[in-house]
Ligand SMILES: [Zn+2]
């Protein structure tokens with residue numbers, strides 16, 4: 209640690225009550241005077257002094273412009289900010305022009321550089337002029353397969369995706385040295401090139417994406433080797449996705465911020481999870497309702513029986529009355545699926561359709577038995593008795 213360091217306020221020529229704007233203005237003044245760009249034709253001794261003065265002012269500014277560091281410095285002096293004060297100039301000082309634009313380019317009233325209303329008023333959204341662009345990562349779409357049982361209760365699924373994540377070697381910055389990130393000299397950080405054409409009809413101003421930085425407004429001189437300067441690396445990662453009960457095939461859930469990471473510290477995209485329903489062995493779904501078909505014997509239909517229906521919450525016993533007709537539908541109220549929260553309420557029903565199976569082959573003694581009952585009134589169809597409604601309905605269908 210340097211022993212003979214000047215007090216940061218003194219180095220910038222301001223007093224301790226200086227406002228953030230005062231600090232900025234003082235640094236601007238120092239940079240205009242001492243930046244190495246101003247001393248290109250100076251003697252070696254002059255260059256050395258300028259460099260030292262510029263470094264000193266830069267260090268003071270980097271501490272005093274950061275409210276957190278400033279508070280620590282105010283309370284504990286150099287000890288409070290030890291090791292965090294000096295900006296890294298190992299990759300060069302950058303140009304004075306860029307520096308002024310980076311620090312004073314946006315939102316600092318009272319100063320304007322270059323042609324006012326130029327990039328500052330560009331229609332591309334980076335209206336603060338300097339490199340304020342925020343990149344949003346792309347969205348990812350994936351599928352998840354669910355059984356009806358999982359859909360009935362809702363569940364949590366682990367989804368494995370490949371996505372861009374911030375490069376761990378450069379912290380997503382694209383380079384290990386932040387001084388290697390410079391404002392693009394071509395577009396001065398706006399990401400756009402403004403072209404003014406004078407014609408008979410007057411001046412026309414057009415904007416195109418800067419070819420040098422691809423619209424990023426920054427260039428990286430020493431790209432990180434792990435990510436090639438993009439700041440992103442591809443990774444296989446697992447995301448826990450909460451699936452609400454009642455979802456349907458083809459529905460899409462949005463998991464905010466679990467898509468690709470944005471470039472250079474931008475915001476992440478979203479993860480879209482499309483629901484795919486695995487067909488159930490016995491149950492057919494229609495919205496919230498479920499359908500099940502049970503085939504019974506002639507005896508069970510005639511004498512009555514108890515059947516077992518495979519509901520989602522376990523087997524459910526259903527009593528069939530003696531004389532149950534083929535095609536009878538039994539409704540099990542509330543044994544269907546719940547509505548997706550926010551898209552309805554209650555539960556659907558489970559409909560059981562009973563079909564009677566008629567044997568195709570009988571032994572001679574069985575044939576004799578049925579023959580002996582043939583013609584008896586109990587075995588003669590009679591639409592005018594108990595099942596009038598059933599007969600009417602069957603007629604309509606065909
Ligand atoms: Zn990297």
Ligand SMILES: [Zn+2]
Nearest residue numbers: 392395418421
């Ligand atoms: Zn550019």
